[in-house]
Amino acid sequence: MNINNPASFDEAMSHFDTRVMLENAEEQARARHYEDFLIVDVDSHHYEAEAMNEIIDRIEDPVLRENSRFAKGLNLSSGGQGPFGNQEMTGRITRYPGRKHEKVPPTPHRDITLTHRWMDALGIDIACLFPTPMLGLALHPQLHVEVQLAHAYNKWLCETILAEDSRIKSMLYLPLTDPEAALRCIEEFGERPGVIGFMVTSTRYRSICENVHMKVYAALEERGLPLSFHSGYSWQDPLLSASTKFITAHALGFPIYNMMLMGNWVMDGIPERFPKLKTIWIESGLAWVPFLMQRFDNEYMMRSSEVPALKRLPSDYMREMFYASQPMEMVNNAEALELTFKMINAESQLLYSSDYPHWDMDLPSTIFDLPFLDMQAKRAILGENARKLFNLDPQLSAAKLAKKVSYTQR
Amino acid sequence: MRVFVCDIDDIEEGGVHILKFENIKIGVYRHRGAFYAYKNLCAHQGGPACEGRLMKKVVERLNADKTYIGEDFDAADPHIVCSWHGWEYRLLTGENAVNPNIRLKRYEVTQQDNKLYVEV
Ligand code: FES
Numbered sequence: 001m002n003i004n005n006p007a008s009f010d011e012a013m014s015h016f017d018t019r020v021m022l023e024n025a026e027e028q029a030r031a032r033h034y035e036d037f038l039i040v041d042v043d044s045h046h047y048e049a050e051a052m053n054e055i056i057d058r059i060e061d062p063v064l065r066e067n068s069r070f071a072k073g074l075n076l077s078s079g080g081q082g083p084f085g086n087q088e089m090t091g092r093i094t095r096y097p098g099r100k101h102e103k104v105p106p107t108p109h110r111d112i113t114l115t116h117r118w119m120d121a122l123g124i125d126i127a128c129l130f131p132t133p134m135l136g137l138a139l140h141p142q143l144h145v146e147v148q149l150a151h152a153y154n155k156w157l158c159e160t161i162l163a164e165d166s167r168i169k170s171m172l173y174l175p176l177t178d179p180e181a182a183l184r185c186i187e188e189f190g191e192r193p194g195v196i197g198f199m200v201t202s203t204r205y206r207s208i209c210e211n212v213h214m215k216v217y218a219a220l221e222e223r224g225l226p227l228s229f230h231s232g233y234s235w236q237d238p239l240l241s242a243s244t245k246f247i248t249a250h251a252l253g254f255p256i257y258n259m260m261l262m263g264n265w266v267m268d269g270i271p272e273r274f275p276k277l278k279t280i281w282i283e284s285g286l287a288w289v290p291f292l293m294q295r296f297d298n299e300y301m302m303r304s305s306e307v308p309a310l311k312r313l314p315s316d317y318m319r320e321m322f323y324a325s326q327p328m329e330m331v332n333n334a335e336a337l338e339l340t341f342k343m344i345n346a347e348s349q350l351l352y353s354s355d356y357p358h359w360d361m362d363l364p365s366t367i368f369d370l371p372f373l374d375m376q377a378k379r380a381i382l383g384e385n386a387r388k389l390f391n392l393d394p395q396l397s398a399a400k401l402a403k404k405v406s407y408t409q410r
Numbered sequence: 411m412r413v414f415v416c417d418i419d420d421i422e423e424g425g426v427h428i429l430k431f432e433n434i435k436i437g438v439y440r441h442r443g444a445f446y447a448y449k450n451l452c453a454h455q456g457g458p459a460c461e462g463r464l465m466k467k468v469v470e471r472l473n474a475d476k477t478y479i480g481e482d483f484d485a486a487d488p489h490i491v492c493s494w495h496g497w498e499y500r501l502l503t504g505e506n507a508v509n510p511n512i513r514l515k516r517y518e519v520t521q522q523d524n525k526l527y528v529e530v
Contacts, residue, residue: 021458021493024450024456028456092462092465092491093495094461361494
């Protein structure tokens with residue numbers, strides 16, 4: 001089969017198999033002995049649109065449910081991300097066109113099988129799964145749609161995936177635009193198996209630090225459930241629409257929304273009001289954090305009266321938060337990366353994340369191969385920090401246990 | 411050591427044959443009658459570079475006054491594209507398309523009696 005011949009590209013894709021595509025990852029896992037320790041991935045994805053019929057069936061509003069069936073879910077899409085951008089890079093990233101053809105057995109659910117395939121290849125024991133298109137849902141013009149779809153998706157995920165598989169976890173979609181609905185989600189789903197916290201999509205234009213939100217944060221803090229901010233991009237954002245290339249909208253979009261939310265979160269003193277509420281900042285890379293710490297500390301020294309809630313420097317609060325590692329900026333300046341690790345207390349606050357299957361995914365080797373980390377720090381970032389944060393059972397995957405046995409028998 | 415790859419005719423023009431020899435995988439390409447062989451290991455995160463697509467280099471087209479016309483493909487400079495994240499390597503040299511100091515490991519290809527071999 002010649003993948004380079006356009007005529008046979010589709011044919012090649014029809015035989016796509018995640019395990020074959022990730023054989024080199026499996027080799028990395030073997031060479032680095034990942035079977036000896038726990039690896040937790042705090043940010044991975046599935047494509048919920050592939051199960052949209054199952055999700056639509058769980059929409060409570062009968063009219064919206066019927067509309068959505070008729071529109072095949074297109075009415076639920078925010079379109080807020082704007083032009084999708086060339087995420088597949090014209091077939092360069094083969095898992096995009098290949099994924100839909102991948103053959104799986106009738107049980108368990110397709111998403112479970114596909115997720116296990118890449119987890120086992122990468123050497124991951126536990127993965128926190130997030131949706132993909134829904135990351136732009138807060139931009140949907142109809143708040144009712146966001147609330148209804150968030151509820152239906154959370155219900156579907158809990159019933160179909162999380163209840164069926166103990167290796168897959170999630171921080172559920174929190175429809176924070178409607179704080180009452182967000183509170184209901186926490187109450188209804190917060191204690192379901194596999195729910196390890198809640199997630200706010202960062203691509204949004206309203207403050208999340210208003211009085212109406214405080215009951216939501218209080219409910220999370222009371223239950224010991226972390227709150228994560230998962231970033232994204234919107235090419236039709238008034239600022240980012242000035243990007244002439246998708247790379248610019250993508251590279252800037254992800255950190256910008258989290259920078260904005262972080263600014264409000266810190267300057268409004270939310271960490272002072274809810275000191276036990278743990279927050280995780282996801283998919284913005286890491287370089288933005290030192291940048292923001294320096295900017296905020298510098299201005300705070302001059303304008304501290306404007307933000308009387310703060311008892312310490314903004315960076316002091318930021319250093320106590322958690323950060324997901326991907327996409328880690330590691331192309332050509334190890335010194336900058338090492339300093340970033342120091343500035344964010346990476347040894348206790350950094351959480352490995354793959355973002356698999358998206359095109360800028362990071363393998364565990366991005367952490368494991370860093371020359372400035374000792375083994376204890378590597379294991380902390382790759383799994384232990386997440387295990388402690390989410391109170392996870394440190395159970396190695398069956399695939400790893402089998403590997404351990406086969407290696408000792410050799 | 412000389413390792414048999416396949417018959418010459420088994421690789422069509424623009425195609426690739428992936429050879430597995432002990433623990434190494436090697437991609438053998440045919441382009442304009444010549445053969446090139448590279449280790450199936452990307453310098454980025456270790457992806458299977460040779461299992462991705464081969465795509466012509468993309469170039470920008472400008473008018474003499476520096477205004478933008480559009481883009482085009484340069485068929486003379488095909489790129490091996492790693493399917494994990496899209497890093498690109500020049501088929502003719504194995505150099506990374508952005509940084510020539512980064513390269514795919516190259517193997518010599520020889521031909522005899524209509525058969526292809528690589529030196530491993
Ligand atoms: S591993 Fe090849 S592009 Fe990343």
